Amino acid sequence: MLITPQTIFLKDGRECLLRSPQAEDAEAVLTHLRQTSAETSFMARYPDEITQTTAEEAALLRRQAEDPLALMAAAFVGGELAANAGLAPVARLDKYRHRAEFGISVKEAFWGQGIGSALLPVIIAAARAAGYLQIELEVVAENRRAAALYERFGFQSYGLRERSFRFRDGSFCAEKLMILQL
Numbered sequence: 001m002l003i004t005p006q007t008i009f010l011k012d013g014r015e016c017l018l019r020s021p022q023a024e025d026a027e028a029v030l031t032h033l034r035q036t037s038a039e040t041s042f043m044a045r046y047p048d049e050i051t052q053t054t055a056e057e058a059a060l061l062r063r064q065a066e067d068p069l070a071l072m073a074a075a076f077v078g079g080e081l082a083a084n085a086g087l088a089p090v091a092r093l094d095k096y097r098h099r100a101e102f103g104i105s106v107k108e109a110f111w112g113q114g115i116g117s118a119l120l121p122v123i124i125a126a127a128r129a130a131g132y133l134q135i136e137l138e139v140v141a142e143n144r145r146a147a148a149l150y151e152r153f154g155f156q157s158y159g160l161r162e163r164s165f166r167f168r169d170g171s172f173c174a175e176k177l178m179i180l181q182l
Helices: 023-039 054-066 115-129 144-152
Strands: 006-009 015-019 071-077 080-089 099-106 134-140 156-166 172-181
Touching: 015 115, 023 054, 023 071, 023 080, 023 099, 054 071, 071 115, 080 115, 099 115, 115 134, 115 144, 134 144, 134 156, 144 156, 144 172
Parallel strands: 099 134
Antiparallel strands: 006 015, 015 071, 071 080, 080 099, 134 172, 156 172
């Protein structure tokens, strides 16, 4: 699934293009994922765990463009990939058909600029168009800023998964489970 490209303005006045990343953006997507994974412990992966090749990522982006149930939406500022959001089925089984999962990553340099607030309505509209009845996500419990963003868009917390992340130093953190009924 592809989104309709649109231009927004960030809080600092910069222009930002929202569009689906294309196969030619594969290297930028991988670089973005590695960078955001290095910038915060709130991401699910460490940078060295992002092992897809550019060709593999390009193939994924081509498949997603044709997939009526999955979507990637990205934010580009001055040609730089500033944020990436994804929507995908929880599982491709009839009993799960109504459920989508959502994730987003924003480069630290763009935090607080309104990109998440611009991408969420795009994701929610795409989920409705795809026939989903709910969007689910997990957010690190300490990531209050992200949880507050999701709550502003109607997501509700329905549980806490203790010891959800185990860091390489042996410490743990919990994840808040959130859902938006469409």
